[in-house]
Amino acid sequence: MKVDVEALDTFNQLAREGAEEATRSLAQMTGINGSVDVTKISLVDRGDIGEQLGDKAHVGVQFGFEGALAGDTALIFEEDQTAEIVEALMPGAAADESMAQSAIQEIGNIMMSGFIDGWAEYLGATINHTPPGYIEGSGEELLPKSDTVKGHDQVFVFRSDINWEGEPVKFFIYMLPEYEPMAELMAELGTEADNAIPIEKLAVFNQMTRDGTKKAAANVQQMSGIETEAEVSQISFTPLVDVPKQFGEDTYVGTAVEFTGAPSGFLIVLFDEQSAITVAEALMPVEMDSDELTDQHKMAIEELGNIMTSGFVDGWANVLQQSVEHTPPRLVHDMGRAIIDPLAAQLGQHQQHAFVIDSKMKTDEVEFESEIHALPNEKELREALEGLDVTRVEETEANTEEIF
Amino acid sequence: MKVYDGSQSEGAVGDDPERIKVGIAEYEVTAENAELTTSGLGSCVGLALYDARNGVAGLIHVMLPESDEMEDGKPAKFADAGTELLIEEMKKLGATVTGMTAKLAGGSDMLDFSESGSGIGDRNIEQVRETLQEYNIPVEGEDVGGDHGRSLRLESATGDLVVKSANKENQRL
Helix, strand or coil: CEEEHHHHHHHHHHHHHHHHHHHHHHHHHHCCCEEEEEEEEEEEEHHHCCHHHCCCEEEEEEEEEEECCCEEEEEEEEHHHCHHHHHHHCCCHHHCHHHHHHHHHHHHHHHHHHHHHHHHHHHCCCEEECCCEEEEEEHHHHCCCCCCCCCCCEEEEEEEEEEECCEEEEEEEEEEECHHHHHHHHHHHCCCHHHEEEHHHHHHHHHHHHHHHHHHHHHHHHHHCCCEEEEEEEEEEEEHHHCHHHCCCCEEEEEEEEEECCCCEEEEEEEEHHHHHHHHHHHCCCCCCCCCCCHHHHHHHHHHHHHHHHHHHHHHHHHHCCCCEECCCEEEEEEHHHHHHHHHHHHHCCCCEEEEEEEEEEECCCCCEEEEEEEECHHHHHHHHHCCCHHHHHHHHHHHHHHC | CCCECCCCHHHCCCCCCCEEECCCCCEEEECCCCEEEEEEECCCEEEEEEECCCCEEEEEEECECCHHHCCCCCHHHEHHHHHHHHHHHHHHCCCCHHHEEEEEEECCCCCCCCCCCCCHHHHHHHHHHHHHHHCCCCEEEEEECCCCCEEEEEECCCCEEEEEECCEEEEEC
């Protein structure tokens, strides 16, 4: 399958309209108004699907669909946030497990019908779906298993985050389309052949990012002696104006660099404030004066950001077999969204959509989490992928395995 | 684009004004005293327009200076086209250009990697001011530039614009 940027854009709009329709349906039923914060399409490893759900208890509905597009879809709420909407729909139901369950099922059914109808309408085709089934469980295990994508390790996941004004309710819609119908639609909706990226190469890029993250983790380990693990990495596609929205309003500490080469772009290493303090104290060979975030902590983070950036960029350069240069890191300490905003704006001078690369790392010994995000220039990324020799990547992979 | 004319404000709880979020490259206008908020302005600029006489307020979150720099069907993304759009949308709710005053915030130069010329933040601010000048709309308050992010809340009942920053006291413009 070739992935066409125009087609991705259409899919993105569909996912957004579907999510907005679902939100409207919920508002009609419960009187709770919400707004769609983010919609994005990610290409993820089957094993990594739903990683961001973490270990929290979730409830929702799931059903299969077929027609112009086929696959599985699920709508998922955090369980401890559902009382509000259940009460809004059926007063008194939250206290009764089976009533709460049927309320969730009802809400899920109506919302997801809105979601699927939006797609069908746009495509001018029929999409039928099975009756919704109630699901509950913790984190990723409750998501559809996607065994329909036989032989394909990478799966497209459509995700929407919706937030309600003043209500701590958030939900995710996952849509896991089957490979073949998705590929056909992708080809149909694509317009310019130049914009198409063979999916195998996008997958390779995912692998490259994973290698970069491993290398960054290895650098942290070398510096601190603490075993550090690279976690999820995924590449997603989203309208540029949605990029900052993926970052919340929490405060982060980290570093940002501009990298040049093929592709050019920006790379950001972020720690939440608590992680920044913990990691600075645990990983850096310095004594800190205070438990609060001080300039000393920030200097440690700057150093850490620097070695993580170098590791990540080296991982890319290995695969691309060309040098990727980066500016010295600039320390940032601000609201997550505001940190990303100027970077998105700088890319936005040349492009309307963005590929965003997200990775995480953590250690078992110390409670900390760190995120690496790369925002490559879209056109240059496409060109870099075009020139990518898939076999070379496999060789490099073998080498990296030896290193780690 | 949504226009809140009162018919959709039943969702408001008690006497608190309804709070409406404005995302990047989006705007909202209100004649119903709603609070308009936007968050995470880095180099982006938030422009608040207020017509006290007619009780109409509007807030827009623009990202880039000029719409003719690229083809894009989203005027609210740009300082020039967005400012014009906000003025027009407020007029539809009964505001007049002569009654409007402006407040702006944002346009930080944090993480600006451009090597020559002025950064996007500066150019955004400059462009908003220029477009306002074309309409003779006075700027009554601003908190711009610097190297930090900002979030905004426009209180439409009074036209006050509250500016929050991560490591600074709130400011009321």
